[in-house]
Amino acid sequence: MADLSINFCGVKAPNPFWLASAPPTDKAYNVIRAFKAGWGGVVWKTLGEDGPPIVNVSGPRYGAWHSQDRRVMGFNNIELITDRTLEVNLQEIKQVKRDFPDRALITSLMVPCTEDAWKAILKRVEDTECDGVELNFGCPHGMSERGMGSAVGQVPEYIEMVARWCKSHTRMPVFVKLTPNITDIRWPARAAKRGGADAVSLINTISSIMKVDLDRMSPWPVVDGEGSHGGYCGPAVKPIALNMVGEIARDPETAGLPISGIGGIETWRDAAEYIALGCGSVQVCTAAMVYGFRIVEEMISGLSNWMDEKGYRGIEDFRGLAVPRIKNWENLNLDYAVKASIDQDLCIKCGRCHIACEDTSHQAITQMVDGVRKFTVMEEECVGCNLCAVVCPVDDCITMVPLADGAVDKRTGRVIGGRRTWLQHPNNPMAKEPA
Amino acid sequence: MSRQPDIAAGRLTGADLDRNFADLAPPLTKLEARVAAERCLYCYGAPCQTACPTSIDIPLFIRQIATGNPLGAARTILDANIFGAMCARVCPTETLCEEACVREAAEGKPVEIGRLQRHATDALMADGRQFYRRGAATGRNVAVVGAGPAGLACAHKLATLGHAVTVLEARAKAGGLNEYGLAAYKATNAIAAREIDYILGVGGICVSTGKALGRDFSLGELRESHDAVFLAIGLGDTNPLGLGDGLSGVIDAVDFIAELRQASDKASLPVGRKVVVIGGGMTAIDIATQVKRLGAEDVTIAYRRTRAEMGASGYEQDVALASGVAIRASLMPKRLVGADGAVVAIELERTRTEAGKLVGTGELETLACDQLFIAIGQSLVTAGLVEAGIRLEKGRVVVDAEGRTSAPGIWAGGDCVLGGKDLTVAAVEDGKQAALSIDRALSGAGAIAAE
Numbered sequence: 004m005a006d007l008s009i010n011f012c013g014v015k016a017p018n019p020f021w022l023a024s025a026p027p028t029d030k031a032y033n034v035i036r037a038f039k040a041g042w043g044g045v046v047w048k049t050l051g052e053d054g055p056p057i058v059n060v061s062g063p064r065y066g067a068w069h070s071q072d073r074r075v076m077g078f079n080n081i082e083l084i085t086d087r088t089l090e091v092n093l094q095e096i097k098q099v100k101r102d103f104p105d106r107a108l109i110t111s112l113m114v115p116c117t118e119d120a121w122k123a124i125l126k127r128v129e130d131t132e133c134d135g136v137e138l139n140f141g142c143p144h145g146m147s148e149r150g151m152g153s154a155v156g157q158v159p160e161y162i163e164m165v166a167r168w169c170k171s172h173t174r175m176p177v178f179v180k181l182t183p184n185i186t187d188i189r190w191p192a193r194a195a196k197r198g199g200a201d202a203v204s205l206i207n208t209i210s211s212i213m214k215v216d217l218d219r220m221s222p223w224p225v226v227d228g229e230g231s232h233g234g235y236c237g238p239a240v241k242p243i244a245l246n247m248v249g250e251i252a253r254d255p256e257t258a259g260l261p262i263s264g265i266g267g268i269e270t271w272r273d274a275a276e277y278i279a280l281g282c283g284s285v286q287v288c289t290a291a292m293v294y295g296f297r298i299v300e301e302m303i304s305g306l307s308n309w310m311d312e313k314g315y316r317g318i319e320d321f322r323g324l325a326v327p328r329i330k331n332w333e334n335l336n337l338d339y340a341v342k343a344s345i346d347q348d349l350c351i352k353c354g355r356c357h358i359a360c361e362d363t364s365h366q367a368i369t370q371m372v373d374g375v376r377k378f379t380v381m382e383e384e385c386v387g388c389n390l391c392a393v394v395c396p397v398d399d400c401i402t403m404v405p406l407a408d409g410a411v412d413k414r415t416g417r418v419i420g421g422r423r424t425w426l427q428h429p430n431n432p433m434a435k436e437p438a
Numbered sequence: 439m440s441r442q443p444d445i446a447a448g449r450l451t452g453a454d455l456d457r458n459f460a461d462l463a464p465p466l467t468k469l470e471a472r473v474a475a476e477r478c479l480y481c482y483g484a485p486c487q488t489a490c491p492t493s494i495d496i497p498l499f500i501r502q503i504a505t506g507n508p509l510g511a512a513r514t515i516l517d518a519n520i521f522g523a524m525c526a527r528v529c530p531t532e533t534l535c536e537e538a539c540v541r542e543a544a545e546g547k548p549v550e551i552g553r554l555q556r557h558a559t560d561a562l563m564a565d566g567r568q569f570y571r572r573g574a575a576t577g578r579n580v581a582v583v584g585a586g587p588a589g590l591a592c593a594h595k596l597a598t599l600g601h602a603v604t605v606l607e608a609r610a611k612a613g614g615l616n617e618y619g620l621a622a623y624k625a626t627n628a629i630a631a632r633e634i635d636y637i638l639g640v641g642g643i644c645v646s647t648g649k650a651l652g653r654d655f656s657l658g659e660l661r662e663s664h665d666a667v668f669l670a671i672g673l674g675d676t677n678p679l680g681l682g683d684g685l686s687g688v689i690d691a692v693d694f695i696a697e698l699r700q701a702s703d704k705a706s707l708p709v710g711r712k713v714v715v716i717g718g719g720m721t722a723i724d725i726a727t728q729v730k731r732l733g734a735e736d737v738t739i740a741y742r743r744t745r746a747e748m749g750a751s752g753y754e755q756d757v758a759l760a761s762g763v764a765i766r767a768s769l770m771p772k773r774l775v776g777a778d779g780a781v782v783a784i785e786l787e788r789t790r791t792e793a794g795k796l797v798g799t800g801e802l803e804t805l806a807c808d809q810l811f812i813a814i815g816q817s818l819v820t821a822g823l824v825e826a827g828i829r830l831e832k833g834r835v836v837v838d839a840e841g842r843t844s845a846p847g848i849w850a851g852g853d854c855v856l857g858g859k860d861l862t863v864a865a866v867e868d869g870k871q872a873a874l875s876i877d878r879a880l881s882g883a884g885a886i887a888a889e
């Protein structure tokens with residue numbers, strides 16, 4: 004049996020599956036249920052400074068993008084940080100950590116951008132004996148209008164400054180939660196590292212308008228006839244988040260900086276992908292909100308079965324293994340060629356590959372052969388783009404078969420072999436490296 | 439035999455009857471429709487569309503449902519098949535579009551095309567929006583004989599093309615077998631009449647009921663008063679059993695179904711306790727199933743050939759079996775047994791096929807029955823056709839690829855023509871194609887001389 008336990012910046016947990024700071028971690032009641040269900044850790048719903056509690060809208064605060072059968076593909080919210088008092092939250096955190104000493108309990112924080120404000124709250128959080136703090140520089144709605152959340156996360160200098168304050172005022176590990184609402188994720192990550200952060204967590208939600216209510220002519224969800232942009236998350240954001248994680252993992256300036264991966268994780272497989280890109284823990288919000296806490300059972304059993312199958316004894320055995328294979332485009336092998344191949348026994352003759360290639364790609368798939376409906380690839384036209392395989396509704400029916408060394412590419416007439424990247428390619432006037 | 443026939447009305451009443459004659463395939467809910475629509479792969483050169491006799495653009499209408507545009511979907515359907523609402527309910531999709539669906543090849547479970555078509559057409563029926571308008575008047579007039587699906591599909595298309603149309607119908611109501619023949623649990627909520635109202639809503643079609651060809655007018659007269667004639671009289675007669683059918687309790691299935699479809703209270707229909715149905719087509723299945731659902735205790739279909747050779751599809755047979763009907767194959771009628779002028783049993787002989795020919799084995803079996811329904815095929819009433827110069831073959835009207843008969847200016851389609859498929863959808867396509875052909879002929883230079 005694979006060992007799923009982790010030690011993330013000194014924070015230990017029986018498994019890498021943590022709940023992200025959000026409604027599932029808003030109070031003791033939820034967190035206790037989550038721990039009983041098997042979650043390895045939680046990041047408590049973001050706390051703000053002492054004072055009158057936050058006020059949320061009482062209209063709808065969540066929206067979703069549904070598939071036709073109403074699976075939630077994307078999720079969005081205009082909720083603010085916790086709307087319960089600081090004191091109540093801190094008492095509960097303390098009690099829960101005491102009752103579940105083996106689980107990771109991180110407290111998420113968001114206070115105004117002054118050293119005193121951060122210093123004050125850190126002291127009170129330390130009293131709870133929780134395992135660490137996560138600085139929420141991510142929420143793109145509401146709090147950002149008050150100079151917090153993504154308003155800080157979008158300015159690397161602020162990130163560095165606040166991280167440094169925090170590191171100097173607490174002995175606890177400090178994670179910085181990044182906003183994806185920036186142009187290049189490496190800048191805020193580098194800033195967090197410079198400020199002394201122990202880890203980065205990403206992504207927080209993406210600024211979004213879910214849809215427009217065409218009857219009320221308003222962004223949806225509609226709050227008394229109007230709407231506001233919200234934060235987007237759920238399965239739809241995973242590819243964006245994976246790229247951001249990958250960028251940080253392979254950036255020489257931040258290489259080795261621990262990462263807690265977040266965004267669209269629903270299954271063990273999603274989690275494994277984040278870990279393969281270097282994450283030491285993963286966080287989940289939407290999937291828990293949609294399906295409930297019990298999804299962690301599948302995550303634990305799925306990941307451990309897969310690890311057993313692959314012979315990985317622990318998380319560290321495969322963490323980051325995919326990072327070295329993320330390349331810039333200019334480093335890809337331009338001498339490599341594939342051709343689409345359609346398995347005629349599996350083909351159900353829907354014709355989608357044909358029309359996709361015919362209308363929008365390279366006119367490389369037949370529709371009729373000798374008067375019968377038949378879809379075959381004309382290798383002399385196929386550029387191996389993968390579009391047909393993407394649109395094919397049957398698993399493994401269309402595959403991209405690499406041409407062997409020495410074979411002739413019927414489209415270009417070129418003999419396959421060698422390995423030239425753009426940097427060495429004769430068509431590149433700026434080619435530097437010798438072919 | 440000294441049995442007294444046990445025939446009674448009201449074997450079932452109220453809620454039982456309502457349940458038995460409710461929709462065979464209930465409408466999809468909005469969610470079900472979306473999920474079903476999502477399964478469509480939006481095939482290119484879609485096999486389902488090729489398999490549909492009216493060539494409905496199925497991938498398009500399903501995509502329209504999926505995107506929340508059911509009225510657009512209905513328009514796509516009706517543009518190809520003006521009887522889209524009824525066809526959604528009665529087409530044997532399992533041998534047409536759904537059989538061709540690539541999902542059938544992939545998973546043995548096709549997209550539910552028929553039910554999706556119903557979803558779209560139901561939305562239109564509820565909305566009532568009229569998509570069609572009479573075309574600019576051409577000054578031509580066309581007579582249509584018979585107001586079944588073939589006749590009305592032709593009339594509708596002609597009207598949209600601007601021709602004035604007179605439909606002459608022998609019965610009291612328009613609709614043909616849609617109104618008088620299809621199984622009641624397929625045509626619930628007066629859909630036949632509502633659909634026809636919609637079709638006639640185009641304008642420019644005058645329907646005269648109670649007007650029978652051969653009784654009230656002749657084809658010759660029609661040709662004189664109209665620029666073209668479309669003959670769509672279906673099959674007005676049924677084949678007799680030929681075993682001395684004079685006994686009471688021996689009933690023509692098509693007649694009984696017509697009565698059932700028109701009955702304001704189904705409990706008023708007298709049915710036997712034990713019932714035997716002779717035949718193997720859709721009519722045999724429908725009469726057996728409906729009589730069973732009226733409350734007959736014991737209903738048996740006796741068919742002279744094997745199950746696989748039955749005209750009714752496997753799906754139709756399953757409907758009967760699931761309703762509690764027994765299907766006995768390889769039994770051919772030999773003799774009726776009567777008592778006091780009423781049928782009380784039928785004697786059947788076992789059959790087998792020898793060198794491609796059906797032969798009796800000599801083994802006999804007697805099935806007691808209070809009612810015996812005959813459903814062994816319909817036939818064309820030919821009176822008045824040959825005189826008009828219409829060539830017949832095998833008891834059906836001969837037409838060319840465009841639906842032209844051998845008599846100039848007279849087209850024909852639907853069940854009455856040779857090579858017909860005896861399906862509502864095929865009749866609709868015949869009507870549509872004949873209308874297009876008539877339109878070409880009438881707008882062509884020579885037109886058709888009323889010689």
Ligand SMILES: Cc1cc2nc3c(=O)[nH]c(=O)nc-3n(C[C@H](O)[C@H](O)[C@H](O)COP(=O)(O)OP(=O)(O)OC[C@H]3O[C@@H](n4cnc5c(N)ncnc54)[C@H](O)[C@@H]3O)c2cc1C
Nearest residue numbers: 584586587588608614615650651672852853860861862865
């Ligand atoms: C019991 C039964 C069940 C069936 N079930 C199905 C089914 O589930 N699915 C399916 O696809 N098909 C089914 N069919 C077949 C389908 O009903 C026919 O193929 C279709 O109705 C043929 O259309 P039509 O317009 O040619 O003829 P019809 O529908 O028969 O219409 C002919 C019209 O012409 C009129 N007429 C006849 N003679 C004259 C005259 N001399 N003068 C004036 N008018 C005249 C008739 O009154 C009638 O209105 C069934 C048939 C039967 C009998």
Ligand SMILES: Cc1cc2nc3c(=O)[nH]c(=O)nc-3n(C[C@H](O)[C@H](O)[C@H](O)COP(=O)(O)O)c2cc1C
Nearest residue numbers: 023024025049080139207236237266267287288289
């Ligand atoms: C309703 C809701 C409220 C959230 N509130 C917070 C918050 O208070 N603090 C925070 O750091 N992130 C918050 N998030 C962001 C999540 O922690 C997480 O980063 C994001 O949802 C992406 O993960 P997912 O795709 O698994 O949902 C919230 C998300 C949702 C859906």
Ligand code: SF4
Nearest residue numbers: 360385386388389391
């Ligand atoms: S890989 Fe691209 S070019 Fe080749 S057949 Fe498929 S769609 Fe066409």
